[in-house]
Amino acid sequence: MDQLKQAFASAAKYGFWIGTGTITLGALAIWFIVTGNLVKENTSRAGKIKGDVSAVSSLRSELNEHPNPTSKEAMDLLIEARQDEVLQAWQEVYDAQRDILVWPEEELTKEFVDEFRDLVPIEAHIAYPPEPGQEKPTSFLNTYAFYIKNVLPSIAEIAKAEWEAEFRSNSAAGGGMDAMMGGMDSMMGMGMGMGRGPVNIAGVEDVPLVDWPVGSQSAIISELFPWQGRRPTTLEVYYSQENLWILRQLLGIVADVNGDAKQPFEAKIHVINHLSLGKKVKFTAGSIQKPGVAMAGGMGGMGGMDMGMDMGMDMGMGGMDDMYGDMGGMGGMGGMSGMEAPDPVDNRYVDTAYEPIDGATLRSALESESPEDAPLKVAKRVPVMMSLQVDQRYIPDLLAACGSAPLMVEVKQVRILPKSAGASAVGAMGGGGGGGMGGMDSMMGGMGMDEGMGMGGGMGMDGGMGMGGMGGMGGGASQGPKEKFPLDVTVEVYGLIHIYNPPKKDQLGVELVTEDTVLDGETMAESAEEDLKESNGGNGAAGSGADATAPVDTPDSALPPPAGSEPDAVNPVDDANAPAPPAGEASVTGGSAATTG
Incomplete structure (x- = not known):
């Protein structure tokens, strides 16, 4: 009995550690048994699932029909x-479109x-380069050159x-130099007009309803008809005619917006700054700025200089390329020597991502049987751009006219800029080689000197060398005559025009999808x-089908304002009845708003 008591006493002394060891060993044994069973069951079920998947795949490959x-x-x-x-x-x-593209x-x-x-x-x-027999007779090509003129x-x-x-x-000897001198003469004639135009019997000045500067016209000739001065090729004739159809439609949109207006004061669109299509049009996102941001030096209207200089550089380099091509192609040959x-x-x-495609890619897609090339087989997408001086109250009318035009313009991006931006852009383009005058016009336009600054008998540059745009200098009111169209802004519309190909279902590769x-x-x-x-x-349903490739900017109005910042001024598009901004200030500078279709 005493021995038993001693054993119980030892067990009571070390009972905690004995119990802990026993529980640990028991837990390990149970864990090993349970996990072993789980592994076996998991392996068995995974094998059954894989077997079922394999059976279904095998059955699907054996069945030709549902x-x-x-x-x-x-x-x-x-x-x-x-x-x-x-x-x-x-x-x-x-x-x-066949009834329009005639x-x-x-x-x-x-x-x-x-x-x-x-x-x-x-x-x-017609392949490129054209195969023997594909070029049309030279008589037809020469006829078309005179037709464009x-x-x-x-x-x-x-x-x-x-x-x-x-x-x-x-072409003729010295054609490039003649074009340059002609462009300078045109710019001189445009910028240094003397006095008023002719007056009709009613005492009203007889001027065009819409002003289209000669510099802008010369630029569009170089862009749409780069072969001028020589005989065009068959491909150039076709693309030039396509350019002409699109140009007609863009000008038709201007006419639709202006409606029955007879005099400039009745019109809604007053100036065509620039029209462009094809390779010169870039879908790049802009930025929205608060009014006055670009006027750090007190110079009114500087907001448009960046846009004007960018466009001027682009058009200037394009014009040099076109002139070099013409000089190399003298004598009627279609390329550089x-x-x-x-x-x-x-x-x-x-393409559908708004990225330019080369001719080889397009021709390959037209011959391909892959369904991935179907969008290029259905229609060719021509990017277009219109830079216009518009009464800001009628910007919605302009966008509506684009969407309802017979050759519809699918609007992708809209930029609203100060009116001086359009003037500086036209000046920067410089016409057909008039680079010196173009630079001066660009500077004057960027400094806001395109409206006032009367010089005695009405002699002026871009409407009168006005100091109206420099009201920010000296803090006083404008010293020149009042602005003719104070509610005007420069609006740039970027969009697509679809030129549809003949419907051919068998070329879309539907069965290969x-x-x-x-x-x-x-x-x-x-x-x-x-x-x-x-x-x-x-x-994720809302907006899940939106085109993620189109350039889209988030308007500032959709974002919370930063802490301590001043509220933005009213956008002229949002409030059509807003009063005109004070002299020397622009309501929107470098603005950009994009919409996607």
């Missing part, structure tokens, strides 16, 4: 009906038109503007998933 013939037949009918709807819509827009038989003769009418798309009919004045009349720029229909001229379609069109086919930057499976989310109203 296992339920009734549902398969109904689904095929739905797909076929939807394809027919899309094809019908494509046919309708193509037919509508070659003029009266001016070019029926024989000429018959040679070009059915070359749609031109890239599928004669038709431009009537094109300007669409917007009730006056055409003053000179178009060189054929000893060098192959670039493909005229290079960077003319953009899979869930991995990429269109508009996403696979068909991703697109279907987004559509499903939108239809179910799930998270």
Whole structure:
């Protein structure tokens, strides 16, 4: 008994440690048994799942059609009906454009038109460089050069503007220097006008409804018809005519906005600063600034100088390239001496991501059977830009006219700038080689000296060398005459015009579409998933289908103002009845607002 008591006493003394060890060993044993069973069960179930997946995949590869013939037949009918709807819509827009994109038989003769009418798309009919027999007769090419020279004045009349720029229909020795001198003369004539224009019987000054500076006209000749001064090639004729159709439409938009206006004071659009299309148009996001940010030195109207200098540099370099090409191509040859001229379609069109594409890519897409090239087979996207001086109250009318035009402009970006920005841009372009006067006009426009500063008998530069734009110097009121159109701002509209190709369903590669086919930057499976989310109203539905590739800026109004900052002034677009800003101040400087379609 005593021995037993001693044993219990020892156990009681070390009972805690004995119990802890026993529990630990028991827990380890239980954990080992349980985890072993879990591993076995997990391995077994994973093997069963993989086996089922393999069986389904094997069955899918063996079945050529849906296992339920009734549902398969109904689904095929739905797909076929939807394809027919899309094809019908494509046919309708193509037919509508065929009635707009018309070659003029009266001016070019029926024989000429018959040679070009059915070359749609031109890239599928004429290679680059052209193969033997693809170039049209030189008589047709020369005819078209003279046609462009004669038709431009009537094109300007669409917007009730006056055409003053000179178009060189054929080359001659010294053509480049003649163009430069002609451009300087034009700029001198534009900037140093003496007195008022002619007055009609009613005592009203007889001037064009819309002012289109000759410098801007010369720039658009160099941009749209770079072959001036020589004989164009067949491809250049076709793209020039396409340029002419688009130019007609842009001027038609100006005419629609102005409506029945007879005098400039009745018009809503007063000045065409610049029109551009194709490779010169860049979809780049701008920035919104508060009024007065760009006027650090007290110089009113400096906000537009950046835009004007950028455009001037771009147009200036383009003009130099065009002149070099003309001088190299004297004698009627279509390129620079000893060098192959670039493909005229290079960077003319953009893809669905708004990135320029070269001619080789476009021609390859037209011949490809891949469904990923379908967007380029359906239509060619021409980027366009209009820089206009507009009464700010009618900016919505301008955008509405773009969307309702027969050759619709799909607006992608809108920039609202000070009025002086347009004047400096026109000056920076400098016309057809008038770089000196262009630089002076740019400086005067950027300094806000384009409206007032009367010099005695009305002699002025850009409307009178006015000091009205320099009201910020000295802190006093404007010393010159009042501004003619105080509510005007410069508006730049960037958009796309679609030139549709003939509908051909068999070239779209519909039967080759899979869930991995990429269109508009996403696979068909991703697109279907987004559509499903939108239809179910799930998270991320709002805006999930938006085009993430288009340049979009977030307006400042959508963001909370920084702490301690002053509130922004009223945007002229938001408040059409807002009073005009004081002299020397711009309501919006370097502004940019983008919308996507």
